[in-house]
């Protein structure tokens with residue numbers, strides 16, 4: 001399939017074919033792992049296909065970047081060594097000391113740490129606002145000074161929903177760009193650029209890679225001038241994804257659609273189970289009618305995702321106990337892999353926001369619902385919850 005043809009195709013076709021055509025010499029259907037740092041030049045400056053040095057470009061990375069751009073409906077994709085490396089590059093590409101950012105008041109702890117502990121000493125200022133509260137975001141924007149309105153939707157770990165279309169016009173009216181961290185939804189469930197966002201951020205470590213075997217990050221943009229600035233910084237800062245990591249991430253990406261549907265199917269069953277459980281005080285999932293972001297999520301997402309957060313009746317000890325007793329749900333950080341994970345955000349992924357506006361409830365548990373047999377997941381939760389009859 002030519003790339004022009006591929007880019008107009010359906011999601012799964014793009015996931016499998018975009019970014020790469022079978023190698024003209026060998027017919028290899030999968031991009032080889034180009035384990036090379038440099039490329040022979042045909043005379044000084046005579047680059048073959050534009051390849052000069054693998055920090056600047058590497059064919060295995062080019063294939064992944066093309067696929068990511070096609071799935072996010074963007075013009076250019078960029079692959080990085082981690083989600084945070086992508087975020088750092090984005091910040092330095094689009095802001096300078098003295099600039100202001102609006103950030104979620106509920107975000108991945110590492111994102112907050114990067115902006116607050118690295119960005120602020122560098123000269124950035126930020127104001128946290130609830131992504132679900134358009135008025136709060138509007139009030140936090142300082143027209144002229146605010147360069148980025150940064151949202152996650154759904155947020156990590158409280159699964160709040162921001163209205164991408166509305167937030168994009170708010171940001172644009174104030175001369176700012178809208179950045180959407182699309183890690184939780186993945187491009188299968190939500191395409192922020194098509195709704196007006198300017199930059200999509202991914203921790204590809206999660207659903208995009210999907211197998212918990214590689215750490216990576218990505219940026220996808222629709223404007224070529226923004227792409228140029230990010231491309232310059234990707235090369236100048238050098239936090240690129242290596243060829244083997246790109247290979248693994250790209251391999252995972254091909255099955256994103258089928259995996260996401262199974263993640264969503266299983267998450268829906270888990271939600272139904274938890275909402276009926278007497279030791280669960282609250283289930284947080286955008287697919288629930290009573291979730292405050294349900295209407296917006298229904299508009300902008302295909303389904304509601306594989307992450308379920310819930311609170312237990314017995315406080316922090318109870319939550320820690322449930323985490324320790326689960327067996328099929330592996331106790332660990334991260335999310336989005338085929339295997340189910342359970343974690344205590346307050347002590348684990350969000351420990352770095354303790355004592356800030358972004359602190360999360362101590363009785364909160366986050367599940368990354370995997371694609372195992374649903375009955376085994378429900379039995380495991382039943383077992384994990386039963387001991388703490390308090």
Ligand code: P1T
Nearest residue numbers: 082083084108156183203205333334349
């Ligand atoms: O871990 P890294 O690939 O650097 O990505 C950071 C990141 C960015 N954005 C979101 C929404 C994330 O969830 C993450 C990483 N999150 C976890 C490791 C976690 O367990 O929540």
